[in-house]
Amino acid sequence: METLQYKLQQFDPGIVWLDYNNQISALNSVAMDVLGNLRELALGENILNFHPEKSHEKIKLLLKESRCPMDSPAPVSMMVNAIDRLLMIKVSKMYGEKEVVGTCMIFYDLTDIASGVNSDSLSGNKPLKIRKIPVYKNNRILLIDLKSIVFIKAEGHYCSLYTIDNEYMCNLSMSDLEGTLDIDSFTRVHRSFIVNLDEVNEIERKNKDILLKVKTNKELTIPVGRNQQALVKQYLNLV
Numbered sequence: 001m002e003t004l005q006y007k008l009q010q011f012d013p014g015i016v017w018l019d020y021n022n023q024i025s026a027l028n029s030v031a032m033d034v035l036g037n038l039r040e041l042a043l044g045e046n047i048l049n050f051h052p053e054k055s056h057e058k059i060k061l062l063l064k065e066s067r068c069p070m071d072s073p074a075p076v077s078m079m080v081n082a083i084d085r086l087l088m089i090k091v092s093k094m095y096g097e098k099e100v101v102g103t104c105m106i107f108y109d110l111t112d113i114a115s116g117v118n119s120d121s122l123s124g125n126k127p128l129k130i131r132k133i134p135v136y137k138n139n140r141i142l143l144i145d146l147k148s149i150v151f152i153k154a155e156g157h158y159c160s161l162y163t164i165d166n167e168y169m170c171n172l173s174m175s176d177l178e179g180t181l182d183i184d185s186f187t188r189v190h191r192s193f194i195v196n197l198d199e200v201n202e203i204e205r206k207n208k209d210i211l212l213k214v215k216t217n218k219e220l221t222i223p224v225g226r227n228q229q230a231l232v233k234q235y236l237n238l239v
Contacts, residue, residue, distance in 0.1 A: 006011060007079045010110075011108050012030050013028065013030060013108055014027070014030040014031035014034055014087075014106070014107045014108070014109065015028040015030070015031060015105070015106055015162045016028075016031050016047070016104075016105040016106075016107070017094075017102060017103075017104060017105075018047055018102050018103040018105060019102045020100065020101060020102055022046055022047050022048070022103065023045060023046050023047070023064060024042050024045050024046075024047060025041055025043070025044075025085065025102065026040075026043075027042060027043075028087065030109075031107075033182065034085060034087075034107075034109055038050070043084070045181065047059065047063075048060075050080060050148075051078070051080060053133065054173075054175060055079075055176075055184070057108075057157065057172075057222045058078075058157040058173070059078075061157070062076055062089070062091060062094055063071050063091060065108060067098075071147075075088075076089050076090075076104045076160070076171040077110070077134045077135075077171040077235040078171070078172075079128075079176040079180070084111075085109055085111045085128070086103065086106045086109075086110045086111050086114050086115075086128065086130060086134075087107045087108065087109055087111075087176065088107060088110050088134055089105060089106070089220070090105075090106045090107070091103055091104065091105045091106075092104050092224070094110070097103070110134055111122060111128065113132065113143065114131065114133070114134065114143070115128060115129060115130050116182075117129075118131075118197070120123060120237070123125050126215070128180055129180055129181070129182035129183060130146075130172050130180050131145070131146055131148065131182045131183075132144060132145055133161060133168065133170055133172065133177070134170075134203065135161065135168040135170050135171075136171070137168055137169070142168070143233075144161055144163070144168060145185050146181060146182065146186070146196075147183070148163045148164075148217055149162065149163055149186075149196055150162050150163060150164060150188075150195075150196055150199040150214050150216055151185075151193055151194065151195045151196060151214055151222060152170075152174070152177060152193065152194040152195075153192060153193055153201070154173075154174045154191070154192040154216065157173055158170060158171055158172070159172065159173060159174055159177065162214075162216055163216075163218075164215055164216055164217060165216070166218045171206070174188075174192075174194065177194065178194065181194070183196070185197045185198040187194070187228070187231060187235065188228065189222065189223075189224045189225060189228045189232055190222065190223050190224060190225045190228065191225065193222050193223070195214065195222055197214060197232065197235050197236060198225065199214050199215045200212050200213070200214055200215075201213045201214060201215050203238070204221065206237060208226075209223065209224070210224040210229055210232065211223055211224070212224060212232075
């Protein structure tokens with residue numbers, strides 16, 4: 001686990017101005033570089049159009065919760081599929097003389113740090129793979145190494161990461177993480193759980209159900225969905 005504060009101080013942030021209707025009205029050079037070929041289409045476009053439909057409610061909630069800078073919500077991690085990037089986003093409502101006139105969205109591109117690969121060398125044909133997951137805890141941005149994660153649990157639009165002795169709230173959703181984790185032992189065993197199968201201590205059978213006991217400081221069992229049982233058995237050499 002490592003903190004990101006020092007590294008972020010060395011980054012130039014991307015800045016996007018949204019008007020009252022959440023349409024992009026201006027952006028800085030960093031934001032234009034991150035958008036790449038899409039930058040020519042950005043001005044006047046609603047910010048939701050850069051995210052898959054499944055993420056729209058999450059974006060709307062983030063924009064709704066933003067207030068003046070002193071009350072603005074904590075930074076949020078987002079997988080932006082349109083540009084295949086992992087961004088840490090901070091938003092604040094901007095006030096004119098009497099009313100809200102728009103939103104300032106500041107972001108840091110964490111793709112290189114989280115993947116361990118320079119984004120310039122990423123192939124457009126290969127999906128982004130991440131080795132570290134950004135979380136926000138006690139007013140600090142942390143990077144959690146995949147090898148230290150025992151399992152991941154869905155929490156609505158977000159999820160919780162569990163290590164042997166800690167729990168972290170992550171702004172990424174299960175659908176964001178599934179398929180992007182750069183370790184083969186991570187498997188979606190249930191609609192609500194992704195498990196690092198190398199961290200399974202014991203397997204319990206109850207009738208036709210399978211439960212996994214994992215290595216944490218608490219006694220926890222994780223259900224395995226019927227459709228995933230064969231895959232789990234194969235990985236654990238039980239077939």
